[in-house]
Amino acid sequence: MSYFLDRFVAIQDKYYKNYQGNTHHSTWLRNKRFDHMIELKQLPNTYQEIEYKGHSIIVQGIHYQWCDIFDVNGNHFSSVPRTSEIKSRGDLQFSTIFLAWAWRIDGVGVDKPLNWNSEHAVICGSHSSDKIEKTIKLAKKRIDLEAKIVAVQDQLIAIAGERMVYSTNMSAYNPYNAVINDQVFIQGFGRLRKGIIVETTGSRFVVAYVTPSNHHDLKYKTLPLSRLYIKENA
């Protein structure tokens, strides 16, 4: 295992080890809800690490096995049953979800152990999918975008403190056109913040920005033209 994976598994084991191998009854299977109780067991997590464009991507697989449980009359339970009440079980089924995490290899704080899962992470357990290839593909796409944001990082830090006041009719401040590398104001973290357009998605613009208090967290938002603003006479 590499350094980044070791570090991630250590924090996972510290906080979530007890969940793995534990059998319990619930109406929930991750974010899916049943109208009756099921019996589920979380299997040991799997991890895969990929190095991509100066980032370490870790794909965490969370696996469950679960089955329906029935009482003496063959009915489902609507509340948590006692073990002795369960008379039969349905077919064993499996459910898997893959999440992506990523750290910049020469990033901030990589020399220290993690205090929490997503400390200084570029990807914080998102791009979830039941197919590992899809999660990896989405994570790589995010890292590609990250490279574009890093390229303008110095400019972002320089403009982070700039301000624009709100107006009653904000649509008057929408730019007529917007292209990559334009500097625009967007709504973010409680006020209008200046950012740079780093990418377009056809109908929307990806605006990168940082807050003055945290230059390491390179943030971005994907917004339509009507949510971009420019200062008058700027």
Place this chain on the structure above:
Amino acid sequence: MKSADLQIGIKYGVIPSWDYSSQDKKDPAKVQRRAVANAELVSLEKYEYKVYRSDNPDDAQFTSAPKGSRSVGYIVKSSDWAGNTQGDIYWIARAQDIVAEYATLETRWTKEEAEEKAREAQWKAEREAKEQQEKIEQANAQRSIDAVKESLRSIIGNRADKLDFEIRNRRQENGEYKLSGACTIDVRTLQSLIEKVLEARDMVA
């Protein structure tokens, strides 16, 4: 619309790329007049889709789409869209943002607007009839109040001026409301009125 159905030179109802696009706007049966531009398709060449408007069809921002690209659009030209203050401009519209031929949309809107106008005229006529009716009721109620007041004056004198008359909306048996006069009378006035009546009855007897 489907790319295959598009034809050069035809005027289409097109949702501007810088505006919000929604299912309702894309539906030819629901789209409203101000949601689309009356735009002409300039060419059938596929361009990389982006939100950009220019007064020049050969603008450097309009780049041909790479082969196999899914984010493509067609150049359209229009000066007829909500909020426009300038002449013809060009932009790239996706096939899904080209709603339908403008003429067919125009037919539907004209029909709907005519219906709306007729509906409004009917509402106006009904409102005016109701107002007229109310005016008549108001006048009738006021007339009866005046008549009652005059008669009372002849019986109880100036005390009649101290009575409160008002016009109220009263619910009828059929559920409708009708204006009618009402009077608040204090007990002393009522007493003297009753005395007068009893006196008169005695005189008759």
